[in-house]
Amino acid sequence: MTYSIVARDPRTGQMGVATQTQALAVGASVPWALPGYGVIATQSMGEPMYGELGLDMLRGGLTAPEVLAALRSVDPHPERRQVAMVDAAGGIDVYTGDDCVAAAGHRLGDNCVALANMVTGPAVWERMVEAYESTTGPLSRRLLKALHAAEDAGGDFRGRRSAAVLVVRAERTGRPWRDQVVNLRVDDHPESLLELERLLDQSSRYHRVVAAFELALNGHAEAAVVDLDRMREEDPTEEPDLLMWRAIVLGLAGREDDARAIFRELEECAPPFVEAARRFGPAGLVPDRDLLARLLPDGTPVAVPPGDETAAEDYSSRT
Numbered sequence: 001m002t003y004s005i006v007a008r009d010p011r012t013g014q015m016g017v018a019t020q021t022q023a024l025a026v027g028a029s030v031p032w033a034l035p036g037y038g039v040i041a042t043q044s045m046g047e048p049m050y051g052e053l054g055l056d057m058l059r060g061g062l063t064a065p066e067v068l069a070a071l072r073s074v075d076p077h078p079e080r081r082q083v084a085m086v087d088a089a090g091g092i093d094v095y096t097g098d099d100c101v102a103a104a105g106h107r108l109g110d111n112c113v114a115l116a117n118m119v120t121g122p123a124v125w126e127r128m129v130e131a132y133e134s135t136t137g138p139l140s141r142r143l144l145k146a147l148h149a150a151e152d153a154g155g156d157f158r159g160r161r162s163a164a165v166l167v168v169r170a171e172r173t174g175r176p177w178r179d180q181v182v183n184l185r186v187d188d189h190p191e192s193l194l195e196l197e198r199l200l201d202q203s204s205r206y207h208r209v210v211a212a213f214e215l216a217l218n219g220h221a222e223a224a225v226v227d228l229d230r231m232r233e234e235d236p237t238e239e240p241d242l243l244m245w246r247a248i249v250l251g252l253a254g255r256e257d258d259a260r261a262i263f264r265e266l267e268e269c270a271p272p273f274v275e276a277a278r279r280f281g282p283a284g285l286v287p288d289r290d291l292l293a294r295l296l297p298d299g300t301p302v303a304v305p306p307g308d309e310t311a312a313e314d315y316s317s318r319t
Helices: 048-059 064-074 123-133 139-152 192-217 221-229 240-252 256-269 271-283 289-295 309-318
Strands: 002-008 015-021 031-034 038-044 081-087 092-096 105-108 112-116 162-168 180-186
Touching: 002 038, 002 081, 002 092, 002 123, 002 139, 015 031, 015 038, 015 139, 015 192, 031 048, 031 162, 038 048, 048 064, 048 081, 064 081, 064 092, 081 112, 092 105, 092 112, 105 123, 112 123, 112 139, 123 139, 139 162, 139 180, 139 192, 162 192, 180 192, 192 221, 192 240, 221 240, 240 256, 240 271, 240 289, 256 271, 256 289, 271 289
Parallel strands: none
Antiparallel strands: 002 015, 002 112, 015 162, 031 038, 038 081, 081 092, 105 112, 162 180
8 A cells, every 4th residue: 555665875885765655654664774784665464573573684694585585484464465675785675465455566676676556557666666776866865756756657546645764874883863864754744745855855954954063063163164155044934943053153163243143033033042052051062152152142141050150150250
């Protein structure tokens, strides 16, 4: 009741799965991923065993074809399943059971596989592979391009409701929050794919600004500003958090007039984010503790935690 694509980017080693359906919350059931080991899509009459045990077996060193063969052999109803797997070494396999609702099928490509059931016809899985292989750029973008191609070919004949994209790194860093490159879901929306694409755009901008913020906090503000200057400035109403981080980066890079202008704008339309910036100093997030006092509107003192008399005296003497 779903169409999906599973792929591995041989250049980066990243692995991902993207999916869309008329059913509710497809991201809760179809995509499975384990950074450093592999990704799985299990659909039709989906069986969580393929995802949960499948990832465990990939972690144990089996290849995607070995895992899929093993799980099919113990599945009491493999004829109802449609499953695809890609492992970190590039191994790939896919299976469509005979009892999957028509039109149902799959196509293997180079480093990818498309699978679909309850769709308008074979063009859905064929076009997904063609779109993926003819597109360049980040893996998440290529996966969404494939979903758009599936939709253009007819998609789920019942319509659209939910979509998801999940991309993980080729190697584990020991920091799980960094190992998932993209993890986005739209659970219930009449234009789920368009909404997923909007979220992907927003997520890309969000993580880029946050990366610049962290770079600046670690003493590389000039390099962070170079990257931010390549982006359009954030909207103070729609993206006040990103604009706040931009202002701090600019301040750390010595562009204090630009930073003050941003904070004045935020004071007008999103004052909670000015207050958030005030609290960064006492938390020790900004290396130059005088900086925020110079940047914030109207010389307003930086907030200090109740009872922190040392910090209060410190800031009182500086403002």
